[in-house]
Amino acid sequence: MSLRTITKLAASVALIAFASGAARAADNVEVLHWWTSGGEAAALDVLKKDLESKGVTWSDMPVAGGGGEQAMTALRARVTAGNPPTAVQALGFDITDWAKQGVVGDLGEVANAEGWDKVIPTALQNFSKFDGKWIAAPVNVHSTNWVWINKKAMDAAGGKEPQNWDEFVAMLDKMKANGITPLAHGGQPWQDATLFDAVVLSLGTDFYKESMIDLDPAALSGDKMKEAFSRMEKLRSYVDDNFSGRDWNLASAMVIEGKAGAQMMGDWAKGEFLKAGQKPGTDFVCIRFPGTQGAVTFNSDQFMMFKVGEDKQKAQLLMASAIEDPKFQSAFNVVKGSVPARTDVPDTDFDDCGKKGIKDLAEANEKGTLFGSMAHGHAVPASIKNAMYDVITRHFNGDLSTDEAPAELAAAVAAAQ
Ligand code: BGC
Numbered sequence: 309m310s311l312r313t314i315t316k317l318a319a320s321v322a323l324i325a326f327a328s329g330a331a332r333a334a335d336n337v338e339v340l341h342w343w344t345s346g347g348e349a350a351a352l353d354v355l356k357k358d359l360e361s362k363g364v365t366w367s368d369m370p371v372a373g374g375g376g377e378q379a380m381t382a383l384r385a386r387v388t389a390g391n392p393p394t395a396v397q398a399l400g401f402d403i404t405d406w407a408k409q410g411v412v413g414d415l416g417e418v419a420n421a422e423g424w425d426k427v428i429p430t431a432l433q434n435f436s437k438f439d440g441k442w443i444a445a446p447v448n449v450h451s452t453n454w455v456w457i458n459k460k461a462m463d464a465a466g467g468k469e470p471q472n473w474d475e476f477v478a479m480l481d482k483m484k485a486n487g488i489t490p491l492a493h494g495g496q497p498w499q500d501a502t503l504f505d506a507v508v509l510s511l512g513t514d515f516y517k518e519s520m521i522d523l524d525p526a527a528l529s530g531d532k533m534k535e536a537f538s539r540m541e542k543l544r545s546y547v548d549d550n551f552s553g554r555d556w557n558l559a560s561a562m563v564i565e566g567k568a569g570a571q572m573m574g575d576w577a578k579g580e581f582l583k584a585g586q587k588p589g590t591d592f593v594c595i596r597f598p599g600t601q602g603a604v605t606f607n608s609d610q611f612m613m614f615k616v617g618e619d620k621q622k623a624q625l626l627m628a629s630a631i632e633d634p635k636f637q638s639a640f641n642v643v644k645g646s647v648p649a650r651t652d653v654p655d656t657d658f659d660d661c662g663k664k665g666i667k668d669l670a671e672a673n674e675k676g677t678l679f680g681s682m683a684h685g686h687a688v689p690a691s692i693k694n695a696m697y698d699v700i701t702r703h704f705n706g707d708l709s710t711d712e713a714p715a716e717l718a719a720a721v722a723a724a725q
Pocket of ligand 1: 452
């Protein structure tokens with residue numbers, strides 16, 4: 309073999325190696341997320357396997373911490389270092405905040421070809437798009453105004469699903485008398501705020517909108533807000549002494565095991581019950597927080613895509629397309645506890661809680677009683693949300709009285725604006 313032939317051969321071998329390396333790199337996604345509980349990991353696995361079946365490999369970047377605050381801190385470090393992950397689980401206004409900084413990618417090629425505009429509700433598009441461009445792929449719709457009740461504990465407490473605040477309190481009182489912790493709760497600001505979402509909504513849809521979305525100072529500081537804090541104080545009396553810092557899924561486990569009666573939590577909690585082999589209607593009951601029937605406070609997990617090198621863009625588009633596949637939307641959300649982000653996915657494979665979630669969402673959307681969850685970043689940007697968290701948590705921990713809390717809330721919101 310002549311030197312020339314050998315050189316040519318070596319060059320083409322190098323080219324093949326380069327090409328296959330590039331293909332491999334293009335078909336890998338590094339995904340930052342906070343889905344680390346049992347139910348969440350099971351749902352994540354559905355996504356991972358779906359992508360793998362399409363030739364896209366998965367590099368996992370889990371950052372534990374319900375509600376995603378820690379994940380967002382990790383993300384800031386990566387973006388600041390100029391090395392964002394391929395795709396990032398993100399919520400509502402956080403997506404918009406990143407878009408404003410000009411660092412997000414563009415999913416238009418896939419979104420337009422697949423007609424996402426027609427099947428993804430406007431309430432989600434408001435966050436998935438920025439300046440008319442698709443920047444994130446919504447994977448689900450969760451809602452926060454749910455209560456998850458241990459069926460045996462409910463039966464022992466009279467067997468009736470509470471329809472209003474008084475009936476809810478009566479049920480919790482009976483559970484206490486029966487020797488269990490009435491309300492399973494984890495003392496973390498985002499969990500306290502999740503309770504607050506439901507409590508504010510239970511005092512009226514107009515009140516929720518005025519206070520949590522429009523940030524009307526009169527609504528934030530008025531008598532209704534005092535009633536909201538008074539209800540929070542009452543709820544606090546049903547929580548056990550070890551609640552501080554407890555993760556939300558450990559609170560779910562207390563209900564699953566019958567150590568506690570109920571948990572107020574978004575429908576990701578259902579994922580834990582299912583993972584534990586429990587069945588809705590038999591082992592646990594799902595109801596809207598009493599007084600919020602007909603209304604929904606939602607949050608949607610979206611995979612936001614950052615500006616990355618050309619070698620990774622193909623994988624971003626593949627992932628976005630896989631996420632919006634109606635079959636995947638069904639398979640994933642059945643496990644996650646959420647409902648599909650598309651309006652055209654049949655509810656056939658969903659259990660009764662899932663079917664109810666899908667119906668409630670559609671009805672609330674139609675009636676104008678669908679609102680972004682404050683606790684989960686869909687009502688106001690993080691700066692204001694965090695100001696609210698602070699007041700809600702101080703009050704829940706007894707560091708702020710019910711009389712003082714409304715004025716503190718209004719002042720904290722004003723300062724954060
Ligand atoms: C997310 C859910 C997640 C939950 C607890 C919420 O903010 O939307 O997907 O399961 O936090 O981690």
